Amino acid sequence: MTKLIIDTDPGVDDAMAIFYAAAAPDIELLGLTSIFGNVTVEMATRNALRLVEAAGLDIPVAAGAPTPLVLPPFTPSFHVHGDEGFGDIPAVTPKGKAIDESAADFLCRMAREHKGELVVCPIGPLTNIAHAIQQDPEFATNVKRIVLMGGSYREGGNITPHAEANIYHDPHAAEVVFASGARVEMVGLDVTHRILCTAEDFAEMAATAPKLGGMLQDMSHFYLEFYKTVGKFDGCSLHDPAAVIACTHPEWFTAENVAIQVSCEEETSGATIDATDERRPTAVYVAVEADKVKARFMEQIAKLA
Template sequence: MKLIIDTDPGIDDAMAIAYAAAASEFDLIGLTTVFGNTHVHQSSRNARFLLDKLGLDLPVAEGASFPLGTDSHAPSEHVHGPEGFGDFTEVPELGLNHDLPAAEFLVEMARMYKDELVLCAVGPLTNIANAMRLDPEFSGNLGRLVIMGGAVYCSGNITEHAEANIYHDAIAADEVFSAPPETVLVGLDVTLKTLYETADFEALAQKSPNMGSFLRDISRFYLEFYKKIGGLEGCGLHDSTAVIACSHGAMFDMVETGLRVVTEGDRMGATQPDPDRPVVRVCRDVDGVGVVRLFTERVASLP
């Protein structure tokens, strides 16, 4: 399966990218970056650093700096740390970004691998909306879009109504859902059922001294946020669950519905069923224990 991850690394993004690198069913062909957990230049630097750490020579195409129609963004430093990796703040600048910006890269790859390419978006959907604007055939060329985002049947995590990735560019998300490619939405309805605890990180570090230890170390900041805000003893495998959904759909219960995103007001970012919109598959339940086990098994195989 040809896979591109659209990402804003981010601690849970790092976990998802590590999983994708370890899972033999994926042929990871590149990363595209977007603002979100960090500024976009940090996202790109972090993505290149992660690929180097994983021993992968893959393109990183830098994308949107800001949400559609705006010229500012405040990263989630209180969740992911000032550089995106918790207390690990000396992230080296390795390599260079791809010549093409993210939207153009996505359009080109979808044309090249027509119907084969799965795009897993684990940040704001700005790059995907821009690719759809750039090429009317993009949605048809793409094999499948899997999105980590939304809180359709549960409460949000950045506001009462909204999940962070959708909230950070509600306009882009609504555009994507207005004429989506074949799409699976992996939102808080399921990702909060995949709790990864301190003991899981410790076990992972024992089995994977390089990558597992790195994920354990950067996760401490993230785990402290979860404990402080929600009283939880672990973190949801948000982005990793979306990557797992790309290949293990049988682990999820899904419903088909159209979606609309509120783009203004105090409910901005709310992701709501809309029977008049094209159908997407929304994950409503998941084998959370199975997802945690699969994540550990795969990432533990890394050095």
């Protein structure tokens, strides 16, 4: 069992990733931490609690940072994920509340309690992870792996020509993470763009798992329409679920060990590029057995029936 914490800004594909983790028999989901990105951190916390309750999970949710390390606050990606984060689905106030610990405090504590075992999977901007690294000098060595959804090595960006959105939204935090000495694995656009989820796939999720799969299908309508506006008519990329699947099935991905640094220069801000200093290499995922990853995702979602 992989002991996992997902750092998340739910978000449609975040919901897909969290429901996958809830179903996967090889994942012990220890909690969620929320971060700004697709939505505000307040909305992300609310949405994370809603997903936990929908999936019947008894795990903590810790609220994270509201703004980037250095950059000013920005408007979340409502045009991608909808005004409340879940496409056209209206907001619902969850029954539960976030724990008293901040996301960084929770991450540091769990990394100490599960030293050498904890895998952290950030699927939003890396601000909470950077705060944990800055707060606890041992965090980077206490965690087993940081498997992040973000970045692009050869694929180009999806928010600027140079940058992937999660890295772009807090490049300074991403640079802290890549320079930390932690074992970092980058599940970026080089692989996530190769795995597509179609309208037919969402219909299958709803058929095999009417409650949670149906919830994902309801979210998907807005999300798929956004993809059409940027010229992608064959489905949405399986961004965040791919990162969670990489936590337990790295054998389905091909990685290159590359020392990565993040540009914080205005013109190329958020670009993940070859480092100019001596730092621990990142496992940069550059190829994927897309059929296996997608089949695994669909199989596990079907178990949520």
